[in-house]
Amino acid sequence: MLDIKGLKVKLEEEDKAILKGVDLHVDAGSVHAIMGPNGSGKSTLSYVLSGRDGYEVTGGSATLDGADLLDLEPEERAAAGLFLAFQYPVEIPGVGNMTFLRTALNAQRKARGEEEVSAAEFLKLIRAKAKTLHIDADMLKRPVNVGFSGGEKKRNEILQMAVLEPKMCILDETDSGLDVDAMKLVAEGVNALRDEGRGFLVITHYQRLLDHIAPDVVHIMADGRIVKTGGPDLALEVEKNGYADILAEVA
Amino acid sequence: MALPARREAAQAFADGLSLPKGGWAGPARTAALARLVESGLPFRRDEYWRYTDPAPLLAEAPHVADDTAASAFEALERVRLVFRGGVFDAEASDDPKAAGVELLSRAGGSDIHWARETYGTLEARGQTPVARPLAALNTALAPEGVLIRATKPNATPVELIYHVEPGASEVFLHHVVRLDPGASLTLLETGTAAGRGNTVLEVDIAEGATFHHLRTQGGDPARQVVSHVFARLGREARFRSFTLTAGGALSRNESVIELAGEDGSAHVAGVAMGGKGVSQDDTVFITHDAERCESRQVFKKVLRKGMTGVFQGKILVKQGAQKTDGYQISQALLLDDDASFLAKPELEIYADDVQCSHGSTSGAIDETALYYLRSRGVPKAEAEHLLVQAFLAEALAEIADPALAEAVLGRLTDGLAELR
Numbered sequence: 001m002l003d004i005k006g007l008k009v010k011l012e013e014e015d016k017a018i019l020k021g022v023d024l025h026v027d028a029g030s031v032h033a034i035m036g037p038n039g040s041g042k043s044t045l046s047y048v049l050s051g052r053d054g055y056e057v058t059g060g061s062a063t064l065d066g067a068d069l070l071d072l073e074p075e076e077r078a079a080a081g082l083f084l085a086f087q088y089p090v091e092i093p094g095v096g097n098m099t100f101l102r103t104a105l106n107a108q109r110k111a112r113g114e115e116e117v118s119a120a121e122f123l124k125l126i127r128a129k130a131k132t133l134h135i136d137a138d139m140l141k142r143p144v145n146v147g148f149s150g151g152e153k154k155r156n157e158i159l160q161m162a163v164l165e166p167k168m169c170i171l172d173e174t175d176s177g178l179d180v181d182a183m184k185l186v187a188e189g190v191n192a193l194r195d196e197g198r199g200f201l202v203i204t205h206y207q208r209l210l211d212h213i214a215p216d217v218v219h220i221m222a223d224g225r226i227v228k229t230g231g232p233d234l235a236l237e238v239e240k241n242g243y244a245d246i247l248a249e250v251a
Numbered sequence: 252m253a254l255p256a257r258r259e260a261a262q263a264f265a266d267g268l269s270l271p272k273g274g275w276a277g278p279a280r281t282a283a284l285a286r287l288v289e290s291g292l293p294f295r296r297d298e299y300w301r302y303t304d305p306a307p308l309l310a311e312a313p314h315v316a317d318d319t320a321a322s323a324f325e326a327l328e329r330v331r332l333v334f335r336g337g338v339f340d341a342e343a344s345d346d347p348k349a350a351g352v353e354l355l356s357r358a359g360g361s362d363i364h365w366a367r368e369t370y371g372t373l374e375a376r377g378q379t380p381v382a383r384p385l386a387a388l389n390t391a392l393a394p395e396g397v398l399i400r401a402t403k404p405n406a407t408p409v410e411l412i413y414h415v416e417p418g419a420s421e422v423f424l425h426h427v428v429r430l431d432p433g434a435s436l437t438l439l440e441t442g443t444a445a446g447r448g449n450t451v452l453e454v455d456i457a458e459g460a461t462f463h464h465l466r467t468q469g470g471d472p473a474r475q476v477v478s479h480v481f482a483r484l485g486r487e488a489r490f491r492s493f494t495l496t497a498g499g500a501l502s503r504n505e506s507v508i509e510l511a512g513e514d515g516s517a518h519v520a521g522v523a524m525g526g527k528g529v530s531q532d533d534t535v536f537i538t539h540d541a542e543r544c545e546s547r548q549v550f551k552k553v554l555r556k557g558m559t560g561v562f563q564g565k566i567l568v569k570q571g572a573q574k575t576d577g578y579q580i581s582q583a584l585l586l587d588d589d590a591s592f593l594a595k596p597e598l599e600i601y602a603d604d605v606q607c608s609h610g611s612t613s614g615a616i617d618e619t620a621l622y623y624l625r626s627r628g629v630p631k632a633e634a635e636h637l638l639v640q641a642f643l644a645e646a647l648a649e650i651a652d653p654a655l656a657e658a659v660l661g662r663l664t665d666g667l668a669e670l671r
């Protein structure tokens with residue numbers, strides 16, 4: 001499914017290498033977690049995969065089901081099935097949450113040659129999904145993320161994921177800023193989407209989310225590289241001892 | 252040019268004009284011409300013309316093609332009055348009499364008329380503290396226009412539809428509207444009157460009356476517009492004016508509004524958009540001369556390649572106009588680096604218990620928001636469109652009537668699509 005090979009990325013504006021050769025392979029049906037110290041390049045990886053400006057790929061490749069992601073526009077990557085739940089969801093004053101989501105869903109469907117969803121169908125769909133995430137109708141009507149609390153913004157990301165049903169979901173610290181109950185809701189949202197055809201890459205600092213979303217594989221990222229890969233136990237080890245031992249071991 | 256020389260030039264210019272003769276409007280025309288000579292023709296060094304060069308407006312008027320776009324208000328019930336090259340086209344129009352509308356060209360011959368009190372009067376009041384010579388010129392010269400006296404609430408809207416006529420490159424239209432106490436009227440204006448259309452609208456709004464004004468200005472790339480709206484509001488009167496400008500070479504839209512009775516409310520709003528070679532200027536002057544009045548100015552401009560957008564807006568609160576609530580915002584969205592926005596917001600306040608706020612911003616599209624939308628699958632052009640609409644929302648919200656708002660939104664969407 002998602003195949004990243006030797007990915008090297010620098011900032012466009014300055015000569016600063018951020019990703020220094022990332023190798024990562026996520027199979028359909030599996031959940032991978034990435035942990036790693038602040039500034040190690042986790043968000044950068046997610047931005048580069050989703051097509052944000054400001055980065056220059058200097059080497060390597062990234063494909064989704066064989067399609068060269070790095071060659072596509074951001075909207076084409078979305079239509080190809082890639083989704084990023086942002087570490088810092090963006091506020092868009094003046095654009096209604098519902099309008100935004102329906103436009104996005106229909107744009108993706110159109111790009112894939114599928115039929116667009118009618119207003120009535122969409123309403124039904126979003127109401128059902130919002131309910132399971134405890135997002136009230138008022139939040140749906142408000143402009144995208146404007147005036148949302150930190151936790152509400154994160155739940156809104158998961159709502160978008162639930163509506164768009166992407167093949168490959170990247171979650172960048174969706175757990176940070178969530179209270180215990182909201183964390184459970186988010187985890188349930190993720191688990192509800194888990195199936196044979198879908199892959200997850202969950203970026204997190206804490207074991208707590210992983211308690212709810214049992215990952216198949218855990219990676220440690222440091223200084224722009226995946227430095228260690230293991231099973232769920234690796235996350236527990238980080239939780240207990242921090243990164244010092246692991247970094248010393250690979251150095 | 253020094254003022255005496257300008258006056259001489261204006262005199263020479265005035266001597267070359269011939270005014271429509273006789274009738275009740277005669278004295279008003281002569282007086283207007285004298286005002287024009289007194290103030291001189293506008294030129295670049297005038298403070299009031301610093302951002303928009305008036306020279307093209309004084310040169311020979313351009314010839315333009317007719318506006319082929321259908322009226323934005325097609326879906327609404329209204330009385331349609333068509334003007335071709337500034338001449339009333341009875342064939343193409345509804346019956347003006349049935350709607351209580353008279354034509355200046357026909358009513359102008361008699362000696363007495365209700366419009367006599369208003370014609371040129373509000374324009375003359377609007378000449379201080381800033382001269383508006385092109386409005387005086389209009390009062391002196393305009394051979395045609397509508398005279399509407401609204402006596403009841405909920406009169407059928409009147410639409411003035413302008414078309415170009417090859418023979419007439421410059422057209423003057425002067426409209427007078429008077430609303431009796433408690434009356435209400437909606438006036439719509441559509442299209443391009445000529446290569447250069449100079450229109451004046453004088454609106455006298457009596458106690459408790461409501462006037463709505465909406466217009467979409469034609470988009471021929473060469474056309475020029477000079478428009479002046481002069482409004483005077485009585486007690487508890489309401490005034491709403493909205494202008495959509497999409498394209499055209501030069502548009503100078505001046506609004507001069509006087510809140511003369513307590514508890515009046517005046518809103519002027521507009522959306523302008525365009526690209527290369529487009530210059531668009533909203534110049535607004537609102538005077539609060541009574542207690543507890545409210546005024547709003549909301550102007551948004553979407554500027555593409557090389558377009559210049561101008562906003563000059565002033566709120567003058569006179570002594571004694573306590574509890575004034577004044578608001579003014581002008582914002583530009585610069586879609587290209589070479590577009591420019593020039594704004595001059597002004598407050599002049601002589602009362603102590605007032606609330607006035609004003610703001611002006613200009614900036615590019617929010618790249619982060621654009622990326623966020625695209626990352627959800629919304630194509631770039633569509634994402635930009637959503638953000639542009641969001642930017643314009645506050646101005647559109649000024650159109651209180653949903654059907655009218657819908658009509659304007661339709662036209663606006665077309666205009667934005669052409670901008671891409």
Ligand SMILES: Nc1ncnc2c1ncn2[C@@H]1O[C@H](COP(=O)(O)OP(=O)(O)OP(=O)(O)O)[C@@H](O)[C@H]1O
Pocket residue numbers: 011018036037038039040041042043044045054087
């Ligand atoms: N646009 C940018 N300009 C300057 N530095 C940048 C930019 N983008 C990323 N960086 C730098 O790249 C490094 C990696 O940042 P990134 O946000 O990917 O880290 P992260 O692993 O997500 O960290 P965290 O756990 O704190 O979220 C950091 O040192 C960061 O300062």
Ligand SMILES: [Mg+2]
Pocket residue numbers: 042043044087172173
């Ligand atoms: Mg991060």
